Amino acid sequence: MALDWKNIDWSALLGSRIALGAIVTIVTGAAAISGHAIPLDQQSDLSNGLSQVAGGISTIAGVWTLYHRSVAQPETTATIIPKKDQPSPPS
Numbered sequence: 001m002a003l004d005w006k007n008i009d010w011s012a013l014l015g016s017r018i019a020l021g022a023i024v025t026i027v028t029g030a031a032a033i034s035g036h037a038i039p040l041d042q043q044s045d046l047s048n049g050l051s052q053v054a055g056g057i058s059t060i061a062g063v064w065t066l067y068h069r070s071v072a073q074p075e076t077t078a079t080i081i082p083k084k085d086q087p088s089p090p091s
Contacts, residue, residue: 009084021065028058 013019032055038047 007084017068018065021061021068024061025058025065028054028061032058 032051036051
C-alpha cells in the first residue's frame with residue numbers, strides 16, 4: 001500500500017492519541033535501555049530508579065495503545081493517517 005505523503009494531514013496525525021502513545025513508547029523505551037547500558041560502576045540508585053520508571057511508562061503506553069486499538073469499534077475508530085481532503089468527523 002503506497003502512501004500519498006503530500007496528502008497527509010500531519011497536524012492531525014501528530015495530535016492523535018496513537019502518535020502520542022507511539023512517541024511515549026519510543027522515548028521511554030530508549031531511556032530505559034540507555035539507563036541499563038551504563039557500566040555497573042557508573043550506575044547510581046537515581047539512574048536505576050529513572051530507568052525503572054521509564055520502563056514502566058513504556059510498558060503502560062504499549063498496553064494502553066494495544067487496548068485502545070483492540071476495543072475500538074468501527075464507527076468510532078481513529079483514522080490512522082488522516083488525509084487533507086477528508087471531511088472532518090462530526091464532534
